[in-house]
Amino acid sequence: MERALLDAAWVELTETGYDDLTIDAVATRAGTSRAVLYRRWPNKQDLVLATLLHHVKSDAVPMPNTGSLRGDVVALLKAANELRLRTAILVFTRLGGFYRDADTNLAELAAVVQGDRATMIDDIIEQAVARGEVQPGQISERVARVPIELFRYELMVRLQPVPDDVIDGIVDDVFLPLVHLGARRSD
Incomplete structure (x- = not known):
């Protein structure tokens, strides 16, 4: 239920x-009453937040494992491009009142949706460390967030899919050079 x-809320x-x-x-679309919704979510903001959390969890971006840091980050961004485009556009353009009311x-909002779990980029970096591509601590938290x-x-x-060449540029022209700078600093 x-x-x-x-x-229906989505x-x-x-x-x-x-x-x-x-x-x-929402109640009409779900074929129920307002009371059913209000028993679960006391206001519109709570319903919208629950809807966003549900949608993000039900349409998860798969964890890439291409065998390289570069390949994993590119694969992550390309998967997000396919799976998260509608959600991102909604969050950027259709939630103005939500930000105000809540x-x-x-x-x-991103922190709430992410929760306590590590981000996928952290998992990708851990894979790269395990493969020996980078040293533990070589990639600072700030640098890790750059591609995202x-x-x-x-x-x-x-407000449309990011072209593949732009994704490649984010990784090749910005992220990986910062990762290499981190390696030089730790030497």
Whole structure:
């Protein structure tokens, strides 16, 4: 039942955006009553947050293991390009009222959606360390976030899929040179 409610809320959210989303419309789409929704989520912000969490978890980006740090980061960004485009556009363009009503912002929302789990880029770096491509501690937390943040920026300004050559440039022209600088510093 909860999945059906969250799926209905997702469709409403993508069609109308946060500001025009109503509990009544979600209930109608799910074939239930407003009371059923309010028992689970006391307000629209909680429903939207639960909907985003459900959608992200149900459409997970697969963990790449191409055999190289470069290949894994490129594969991660390309998979996110395919699987997360609609979600990213919604988060960037259709949740203005949510940020205001929930007194939050994009960075805080991303932290809630991510939760306590390590990000996939951390797992990719651990794989690279295990393969001997990089040394433990060679890639700082800030450098590790660079490909994700640049990819997110490209999505935000384009509002369409990031071209493969741009993804390659993020990895080859920015991320990997920073990784190599980290290796020189640790020598």
